[in-house]
Amino acid sequence: MITDPSPRIAILLPCYNEEAAIGATVAGFLAALPGAAVYVYDNNSRDRTRELAAEAGAVVRTERQQGKGHVVRRMFADIDADVYVMADGDLTYDPKAAPAMVEMLLAEELDMVVGTRKHEAKSAYRGGHVLGNKLFTGLLSGLFGRSFSDIFSGYRVFSRRFVKSFPVLSSGFEIETEMSVHALELRMPVGEVETVYGARPDGSESKLSTFGDGWRILKTILTLYRIERPVLFFGLIATALVIAALLLSVPLIQTYLDTGLVPRFPTAILITGMMIIAVLCFFAGLILDTVTRGRREVRRLAYLALPRSGSGKL
Numbered sequence: 682m683i684t685d686p687s688p689r690i691a692i693l694l695p696c697y698n699e700e701a702a703i704g705a706t707v708a709g710f711l712a713a714l715p716g717a718a719v720y721v722y723d724n725n726s727r728d729r730t731r732e733l734a735a736e737a738g739a740v741v742r743t744e745r746q747q748g749k750g751h752v753v754r755r756m757f758a759d760i761d762a763d764v765y766v767m768a769d770g771d772l773t774y775d776p777k778a779a780p781a782m783v784e785m786l787l788a789e790e791l792d793m794v795v796g797t798r799k800h801e802a803k804s805a806y807r808g809g810h811v812l813g814n815k816l817f818t819g820l821l822s823g824l825f826g827r828s829f830s831d832i833f834s835g836y837r838v839f840s841r842r843f844v845k846s847f848p849v850l851s852s853g854f855e856i857e858t859e860m861s862v863h864a865l866e867l868r869m870p871v872g873e874v875e876t877v878y879g880a881r882p883d884g885s886e887s888k889l890s891t892f893g894d895g896w897r898i899l900k901t902i903l904t905l906y907r908i909e910r911p912v913l914f915f916g917l918i919a920t921a922l923v924i925a926a927l928l929l930s931v932p933l934i935q936t937y938l939d940t941g942l943v944p945r946f947p948t949a950i951l952i953t954g955m956m957i958i959a960v961l962c963f964f965a966g967l968i969l970d971t972v973t974r975g976r977r978e979v980r981r982l983a984y985l986a987l988p989r990s991g992s993g994k995l
Contacts, residue, residue, distance in 0.1 A: 688787060690717035691762035692779075694739070695752040696770035700728040707737035709776030710766070714783070720760060721770065722752045730770070750851035750859075757844045763989075765839040768796075774836040778876040782838040785872050790989065792843040792869040793860070795829050796836030798878035817898060821858070824906045825865050830873055832861045833898075843869065846984040855901040862905045866977065867984055911973055915966030922959035926952045 692710045696703055707719050721734040721741045735741045744755045753767070764783055768774040774796060782794045818832050835857060843864070851859045864871050907914045930952050937943055 688763040688783075690714055690764045690766060690783065691760045692717050692719040693753075693756045693760065693765060693767045694719065694721045694734075694770040695724060695744075695749055695756065695767075696721055696726060696730050696734070697724040698726045698728050698730060699770040700726075700730050700733055702772035703730050703739075703770045704733045704737040706768070706770050706772045706776070707734055707739045709772070710768070710779060711738055713776040713779045714766070717766070718762075720756065722756050724748070724752050734770075746852075748852040750849060750853050750856040753856050754849035757847060757849060760844075761841075763841055765841070765844050766837075767839070768836045773879050775877045775879065778836070778874060779838070782836075782874045782876075785874060786838050786840060789872060790870065791872050792840045792989075793864050793871045794838040795831060795834050795861075795871070795873045796838075796876040797829070797831040797873045798834050798836070799875050817858070817902065821861065821902060824902065824910070825862065829861055829871075833857050836876055840989050842984060842987045842989050845987050846980065851901060853897060855898045858898050858901050859905065862902075862909070866909055867981055869984075909973060909977075911969035912966040915962040915969070919959040919962040919966070922955045922962070926955040926959070929955075 692714065694703070694706060694710075699706075703721065707721065710717065710719055719739040721730070721739040723731050723734070723741060723743050725743075725745065725747055731741050731743075742755075742759070744752045756767075757765075764786060766779050766783065768776075768779075778796060782796060785791065786794045818829065821829075821832055837857075837860065846867075847860065847863055849856070849859070863869075929948060933943060933945060933949060933952070936945075943949055
């Protein structure tokens with residue numbers, strides 16, 4: 682239980698057609714964190730999500746642009762607090778874990794605490810999602826050098842400094858991946874707390890698409906890798922082109938050594954073009970790396986300029 686009354690805690694719940702669970706979700710967080718303000722941002726729901734959330738004690742607002750990324754961008758821009766707790770409105774995340782996550786954030790002066798999901802009910806987590814989570818977590822670790830145990834968890838606690846320095850470029854469910862990369866790139870102090878992940882209540886349906894969202898997340902990871910690691914990204918392309926060009930050149934070199942002739946001019950022209958493109962990719966990576974370093978320095982300075990806690994009113 683959080684005993685210090687000074688931190689202003691805002692609980693952020695992005696919602697889309699969650700009438701079956703939103704009332705219990707709001708009540709659960711209000712009971713776990715007394716004194717916290719609960720904000721439900723409705724994303725064009727066609728059911729009674731708004732009414733039930735208001736009846737449960739939440740402040741209800743609307744974001745018209747469809748997609749979780751758009752909702753998170755609006756929430757982070759609108760709400761001013763010291764500590765932000767973000768979860769889904771479907772009651773799959775355990776509100777009772779929130780005090781421990783907030784406590785860790787404050788005690789260790791972290792910028793983000795991720796609620797690592799531990800699913801006990803088989804209906805809570807699809808098998809494909811378990812495999813995909815492991816694959817993408819490993820991919821993120823391989824690309825960026827370190828990662829989280831559960832990069833797709835929507836249960837997170839943030840400092841004000843994280844929220845106000847996070848640009849939010851994503852539009853959909855890939856927002857969790859972008860959050861993870863943002864924290865890793867700025868080398869923010871982060872932590873993890875294992876939380877129970879339950880099944881949706883009757884009448885509540887998942888909005889996730891295993892393959893559609895998986896493809897969008899993969900594109901997001903590759904895009905962020907291209908932006909944040911341009912030398913490695915374009916260097917890999919350059920290396921692949923050089924290797925392919927060298928393999929194609931072996932028969933030409935052998936023929937030239939035997940006969941003194943180069944009879945396959947199209948192949949020779951192709952090899953020359955591939956080598957030119959490889960060199961251009963390499964130098965493009967170097968130039969973009971300089972730009973990326975400058976952007977990262979600006980983002981880091983903007984992040985450090987923000988106080989860990991705010992002083993405005995919710």
